[in-house]
Amino acid sequence: MADIFERLIQNYGPIGQHRERAHGYFAFPKLEGEIGSRMKFRGKDVVVWSLNNYLGLANHPDIRKVDGEASVQYGLASPMGARMMSGNTNHHEQLEKELAEFEQKEDAILLNYGYQGIMSAIDALCGRHDVIVYDAESHACIIDGLRLHPGHRYVFKHNDIADFDKQLERATALIDKQGRGGILVITEGVFGMAGDQGILKEIIALKSKYQFRLLADDAHGFGTLGETGMGAGEAQGCQDGIDLYFSTFAKSMASIGAFLAGPKVIIDYIRYNIRSQIFAKSLPMPIVLGNLKRLQMLRTMPELREKLWHNALRLQQGLKDNGFDIGKTNTMVTPVYMKGGVEEATAMVMDLRENYGIFCSIVVYPVIPRGHIIYRLIPTAAHTDADIDATIKAFSETKAKLDAGAYKVEAIPDMAEA
Numbered sequence: 001m002a003d004i005f006e007r008l009i010q011n012y013g014p015i016g017q018h019r020e021r022a023h024g025y026f027a028f029p030k031l032e033g034e035i036g037s038r039m040k041f042r043g044k045d046v047v048v049w050s051l052n053n054y055l056g057l058a059n060h061p062d063i064r065k066v067d068g069e070a071s072v073q074y075g076l077a078s079p080m081g082a083r084m085m086s087g088n089t090n091h092h093e094q095l096e097k098e099l100a101e102f103e104q105k106e107d108a109i110l111l112n113y114g115y116q117g118i119m120s121a122i123d124a125l126c127g128r129h130d131v132i133v134y135d136a137e138s139h140a141c142i143i144d145g146l147r148l149h150p151g152h153r154y155v156f157k158h159n160d161i162a163d164f165d166k167q168l169e170r171a172t173a174l175i176d177k178q179g180r181g182g183i184l185v186i187t188e189g190v191f192g193m194a195g196d197q198g199i200l201k202e203i204i205a206l207k208s209k210y211q212f213r214l215l216a217d218d219a220h221g222f223g224t225l226g227e228t229g230m231g232a233g234e235a236q237g238c239q240d241g242i243d244l245y246f247s248t249f250a251k252s253m254a255s256i257g258a259f260l261a262g263p264k265v266i267i268d269y270i271r272y273n274i275r276s277q278i279f280a281k282s283l284p285m286p287i288v289l290g291n292l293k294r295l296q297m298l299r300t301m302p303e304l305r306e307k308l309w310h311n312a313l314r315l316q317q318g319l320k321d322n323g324f325d326i327g328k329t330n331t332m333v334t335p336v337y338m339k340g341g342v343e344e345a346t347a348m349v350m351d352l353r354e355n356y357g358i359f360c361s362i363v364v365y366p367v368i369p370r371g372h373i374i375y376r377l378i379p380t381a382a383h384t385d386a387d388i389d390a391t392i393k394a395f396s397e398t399k400a401k402l403d404a405g406a407y408k409v410e411a412i413p414d415m416a417e418a
């Protein structure tokens, strides 16, 4: 018989295999100081492009005040227990009401974390005769939700409406054959890696041809897209067609927790059947009060969103003018595509951090095909024109070095913490 622990340490996985050289630098880095566009990394000042603090709310003094006062008043324990048993409060319900109003849905339910919340929502929504049709580039939390689904699922090519139509046809045929079950379509408002919006409007248009319900994960679109910040549905003029709207608080709200909004009867069903909430402690009061404050600011301070977009467009235009490939983004998420090996990518990132004071994240093989590198830049309202200009200059200089082969190294630089 194999020892499970023995097997694990034989193979630490695609990223874990590099931990001895990477830990604390390329993986698990520690950014220090006040959250903002400039922070400290290993004692050096860096411009940070890795935080989803889209509206710059993380360190807003009004938010710090509410977070602090609520912690003093309630502590982190209150309320105790799951919402269903003993952990419900008027503040939790108020936040749900305001979120539903903002998203123009009848009701909303709070989730402790986005990841486990959406997984559990998928589990609560679908029985074994139901079929899930989902976008191929869905976030890991959706994929893990599918793992809980005992019935069939069909994947459609990323944002490919013709393939979506084909998969819906297959799903419909299967349900007709079974004589029971329905279809849940799952996609995202914004795909967080490439920055392209999900084709919500086209998907919704197919409701005239097929019968299905749509769940949209709009983690990145909430607070950032649309006239009022309602999200990708508002931006595309199809909010009504999203049956269930999901977002986390971990991005534009710079907090923790998440929510799902939709028709009252369905949210009520979920409220009484979502296992990750029924069997888990309620969100602590300071988080709920902090989120109420954040939502109020997100709704009443459009200047934050305007600043985010000013910065995003300046960054993206600057990169394009300097010959960079930023792919198909039509949101603030800014990928920069380059060619090179994993080792080269890490050497370039190190040069950016050590000599140019630019901190950004990279995506390499095996997440994407071998030989490709994606630098993922997240502009926020907290960045300045000077941050953006310095970054474009640093990218131009380091890209020239990459193309000249200056980063060709044998192995990932050993930057692990001593």
Ligand SMILES: Cc1ncc(COP(=O)(O)O)c(C=O)c1O
Pocket: 113, 114, 115, 116, 139, 141, 188, 192, 217, 219, 220, 248, 249, 250, 256, 257, 258
């Ligand atoms: C698209 C998407 N969905 C869900 C989540 C998970 O949300 P949370 O961080 O609240 O668990 C994330 C990451 O934060 C995400 O990017």
